[in-house]
Amino acid sequence: xxxxxxxxxxxxxxxxxxxxQPSSVNPYLHTRHxxxxxxxxxxxxxxxxxxxxxxxxxxxxxxxxKPEHQTIAQEVIEKCLPHSGNSVRIGISGVPGAGKSTSxxxxxLHVLEQYGGKLAVLAIDPSSERSKGxxxxxxxxxxKLAVHPKSFIRPSPSxxxxxxxxxxxxxxxxxxxxxxxxxxxxxxxxxGQSETAVHSMVDFFLLIQLAGTGDELQGIKRGIMExxxxxxxxxxxxDNIDRAKLAATQFRNALHLFPAPESGWxxxxxxxxxxxxxxxxxxxxxxxxxxAFVKENGYFEYRRNxxxxxxxxxxxxxxxxxxxxxxxxxxKMLSEKEMQVLQGKLTSFVAAKSLLDxxxxxxxx
Ligand code: GDP
Numbered sequence: 451x452x453x454x455x456x457x458x459x460x461x462x463x464x465x466x467x468x469x470x471q472p473s474s475v476n477p478y479l480h481t482r483h484x485x486x487x488x489x490x491x492x493x494x495x496x497x498x499x500x501x502x503x504x505x506x507x508x509x510x511x512x513x514x515x516k517p518e519h520q521t522i523a524q525e526v527i528e529k530c531l532p533h534s535g536n537s538v539r540i541g542i543s544g545v546p547g548a549g550k551s552t553s554x555x556x557x558x559l560h561v562l563e564q565y566g567g568k569l570a571v572l573a574i575d576p577s578s579e580r581s582k583g584x585x586x587x588x589x590x591x592x593x594k595l596a597v598h599p600k601s602f603i604r605p606s607p608s609x610x611x612x613x614x615x616x617x618x619x620x621x622x623x624x625x626x627x628x629x630x631x632x633x634x635x636x637x638x639x640x641x642g643q644s645e646t647a648v649h650s651m652v653d654f655f656l657l658i659q660l661a662g663t664g665d666e667l668q669g670i671k672r673g674i675m676e677x678x679x680x681x682x683x684x685x686x687x688x689d690n691i692d693r694a695k696l697a698a699t700q701f702r703n704a705l706h707l708f709p710a711p712e713s714g715w716x717x718x719x720x721x722x723x724x725x726x727x728x729x730x731x732x733x734x735x736x737x738x739x740x741x742a743f744v745k746e747n748g749y750f751e752y753r754r755n756x757x758x759x760x761x762x763x764x765x766x767x768x769x770x771x772x773x774x775x776x777x778x779x780x781x782k783m784l785s786e787k788e789m790q791v792l793q794g795k796l797t798s799f800v801a802a803k804s805l806l807d808x809x810x811x812x813x814x815x
Pocket of ligand 1: 544545546547548549550551553554680684685686687722723725
């Protein structure tokens, strides 16, 4: 049947044959083939020159789970080691909402302006293990720093155990230092274990706190406070100033109850406002006074050596654990032994021993 729209009355509305449309896919796409994998020397040379693109690519390798990437990454790290170490590493911790990103943005600009050099902001976020994504260290949270030519921001590596994530961040520190970043911030959320990991890789541990209900000391773990070289109470602005000052007094009193830190430095408590940029200079005067103090008394060097030792053992532990749990024979036996322990057929020790014996036998093959 003739379509009514093709009748004379509708002339002008008839559908003409269209013209051939070009493909929406870029025809030259295939020529822009995958990025060539750089060699170890190219990575190292690029990093030492301060090439940010190459540095980012190397960090991606460090974070990769693929064994072939890990092999290159380890070589790159080893070659970068002699160029590393020349920096001040600062851990910054605080519960979500404490104002870490606002503060790091302001702190970063301040130290770059005041002391020059280059700043890398890294992060350790244990929650990213579950969510497979991390917001800490995210560029969008640090608006001004993100566009600063002397800053390099990298979110937390997201895969693996806290130990694994922490190791990757530590390796990233080495790459950043080799690339000339002489100020390193490592951000973490104030929830416990991750602080210990950050504390084990920084020279100064800064704890951001808020004035709250008057019993803020109860909320924070003793261990975390003991790690702090400086406690800063944020949001000391508007009608919050008095409460912040009160909280500072309470923290100061609480700190007196702890044993004197090994560094010989008495941790200080300051109030500030990241949002309004108040009291920021005092914080960084304190940090740099600390650095001068511990460089003078030898603690700086001592702590870095202790940290290297700690990381050597951490690294051994992690690799042994991986090797054990990823051994195919062990993997198969694990759930069976676990079941036997749960059913009371085997004691935990006997089960562990038989698994380990199997593993050692496997290793001899
Ligand atoms: P983070 O979760 O620790 O990174 O905290 P954010 O930096 O995202 O800050 C959490 C909220 O506190 C935001 O709404 C900020 O605007 C606010 N904030 C941060 N610093 C200050 C400050 O110094 N004063 C006040 N009044 N608010 C602040």
